[in-house]
Amino acid sequence: MKLRTSRRGALKLASLAMTGVLLSGCGLSSGSSVPLAVEPGSIQPVPELEGVTITVGSKNFxxxxxxxxxxxxxxxxxxxxxxxxxxxxxxxTARNALQSGQIDILWDYTGTSWISYNGNNDPIPDARAQYEAVAKQDLERNGVAWTAIDYNVDNTYAFAVNQDAARRLGVEKLSDIPRVVAERPDEATFCVDTEFANRNDGFPGVQQEYGFTADKSKVKTLTEGSIYQATANGTCTFGEVFTTDGRIKALDLKVLDDDKLFFPRYNIGVTTRDELLERYPQITAIFEPVSAVLTNEELVRLNAQVDVDGRDPADVARDWMAEKGFVKIPGR
Known part of the structure; x- marks a missing residue:
């Protein structure tokens, strides 16, 4: 059995969004081959996967x-x-593509599945318990199987401020935001992206948990990538960030402590359809060694190479895989 194929996205994030990953009324467009060649390293060919077509998807950050x-x-x-x-x-959209068979493999986050896909309201603070609950619900409700879970990566949401705002407003944690909203409303400005602005585990939930209501005129909806610079230059005081984003360090932003533990754990794992993993259980053996060495620090470094240094994400990924010995680069 061959798995359904899909289209290779363009390497540059901005141009990819413009070229239309989604076709109106038609779902996702068809795919192309992997952009760069690799040869086996510590990951060796698996006879059961020889000739099997597998489509890998990703979200758009x-x-x-x-x-x-x-x-x-x-x-x-x-x-x-x-x-x-x-x-x-x-x-x-990415999850629907997985469930419908338009893609076969998707790295995903336990917190996203727990809150956004499965509709739970209360996160589970313990990472292992969160994963076990997610894996059980996804399998029973959606036919989605998790494998190669990585507890070393927790790319949760956060709010960050620049160093000047941190000193001027005396903010260290999210519980400080209500004071700023009440006492210095002109400086209670927020930058968030569209998805975070509407997610249960996003801005609405933060306001409810921490007891403040942001003035809508003080909330700017920006693209995810532009929030970091907007926070650094003071366009907004509080900017929504991902904790593994390399721009936090590059722009010297201060991440506020989630002192009420509102945000769920966002450990990463490989998701696929249950019937597919049952047919090809070798997928787990391929990904487990990779998950074992991926950490928040590694992802901060990889993300920074793209967002700060301007490198192509495919080059960054292949170089890392070669650096860790998983693959070899032809001709090197």
Missing amino acids: TEQVVLGYIAQFALSAGGAEVRDLSNIVGSS
């Missing part, structure tokens, strides 16, 4: 695109015929 390419190179080294569908706009 840097970390996801890098992870998507990491998955593609891992499966290529393992002998599969890999198709690329990078940069799917929106978490729900």
Whole structure:
């Protein structure tokens, strides 16, 4: 049985969004091959995957695109015929693509599944318990299987401020925000992206948990990538960030402590359809060594190479896979 194929996303994030990953009324467009060649390293060809076509998807932000390419190179080294569908706009769209068979592999986050896909309101603070609950619900409700879970990566949401705002307003944690809203409303400005502005585990939930109501005129909805610079230059005081984003360090932003533990754990794992994993359980063996060495620090470094240094995410992913010995780069 061959898995359904899809289209390779363009390497550049902005141009990919413009070229239309989604076709109106038609779902996702068809894919193309992996952008860069690799040879087996510590990941060796698996006979059961020889000639099997597997489509790898990713969501449309840097970390996801890098992870998507990491998955593609891992499966290529393992002998599969890999198709690329990078940069799917929106978490729900990516999940629907997985469930419908338009893609076969998607790195995803336990907190996203727990809150956004499965509709739970209360996060589970313990990472292992959160994963076990997510894996059980996803399997029973959606036929989605999790494998190669990585507890070393927790890319949760956060709010950050620049160092000047941190000193001037005396903010260290999210519980300080209500004071700023009440006492210094002109400085209680927020930058968030569209998805975070509407998610249960996003801005509405933060306001409810921490007991403040932001003035709508003080909330700017920006693209995810532009929030970091807007926070650094003071366009907004509080900017929504991902904790593994390399721009936090590059722009010297201060991440506020989530002192009420509102945000769920966002550990990463490989998701696929249950019937597919049952047919090809070797997928787990391919990804487990990769998950074992991926950490928040590693992802901060990889993300920064794309967002700060301007490198192509496919190059970043392949170089990392080669650095760790999982694959070899032809001719090197």
